[in-house]
Amino acid sequence: MVAGVILLVVGVLMTLLGLLVLLVGAAGAAFLEEVEPTLGGEAGAVAALFVGIAAIMLLIGILEIISSVGVFVHKGWARWLGIVMGTIGLVFGFLMLIAAFLTPAGSTGDLVVALVWLSAHGFVVAALAAAGDHFRPAYPRR
Numbered sequence: 001m002v003a004g005v006i007l008l009v010v011g012v013l014m015t016l017l018g019l020l021v022l023l024v025g026a027a028g029a030a031f032l033e034e035v036e037p038t039l040g041g042e043a044g045a046v047a048a049l050f051v052g053i054a055a056i057m058l059l060i061g062i063l064e065i066i067s068s069v070g071v072f073v074h075k076g077w078a079r080w081l082g083i084v085m086g087t088i089g090l091v092f093g094f095l096m097l098i099a100a101f102l103t104p105a106g107s108t109g110d111l112v113v114a115l116v117w118l119s120a121h122g123f124v125v126a127a128l129a130a131a132g133d134h135f136r137p138a139y140p141r142r
Contacts, residue, residue, distance in 0.1 A: 001071075001072070002123070002127065003071060003082060003086075003123065003124045003127040003128050003131075004068045004069075004071035004072050004082075005068070006120050006121075006123065006124050007064045007065075007067050007068035007071065007082055007085065007086075007124060008064070008065060008068035008069075010061075010064055010089070010120060010121075011060075011061045011062070011063070011064030011065035011066075011067075011068060012061070012065065013061075014057055014058075014060055014061030014064060015057075015058060015061030015062060015065065016061075017057055017061075018054045018055075018056075018057030018058035018060075018061055019054070019058070021050055021053055021054040021057060022050070022051060022054035022055070022058065024047075024050050025047050025048070025049075025050030025051035025052075025053075025054055026047075026051065027047075028043075028044075028047050029043035029044040029046075029047050030043075031047075032046055032047055032050075060085070060088065063081065063085055064082075064085050066078075066081070067081040067082040067085050068082070070082075071128070074134065074135055075135070076135045076136070078135075079128050079131065079132070079135045082124060082128045083124075083125055083128045083129055085124075086121045086122075086124035086125035086128065087121075087125055089117065089120070089121030089124070090118065090121045090122060090125065092117070093114060093117040093118035093121055093122075094118070096110070096113065096114035096117055096118075097111070097114040097115070097118065099114075100113075100114045
């Protein structure tokens with residue numbers, strides 16, 4: 001159940017962050033030029049990149065929410081989807097960890113976020129991988 005809660009919390013946060021990034025990308029080039037005047041003529045490309053990143057974040061967030069709901073009702077497909085989403089989260093967590101080490105010395109916030117992210121997704125993968133019997137039906141199928 002804890003793995004389902006983690007998937008739900010991360011999925012909701014990822015979906016909300018994806019909506020925020022989509023809002024910035026949808027605001028378009030004019031908004032980005034106002035926020036960062038050095039972008040110049042490249043603001044349109046940056047806005048398109050924001051929309052693409054937002055779409056990926058929304059997809060991942062929604063799949064994590066769907067997986068968590070399925071885990072709560074003990075569906076086998078949700079267990080496997082949770083394992084896949086946790087593995088994707090681990091990959092992104094390792095990328096975040098690498099990025100945290102590339103930041104200037106003394107900024108530990110990125111490192112803490114990366115370690116929490118890795119811990120949460122590592123737990124999800126381990127818990128769902130070990131819980132195979134829990135997701136099997138208790139009664140024989142006919």
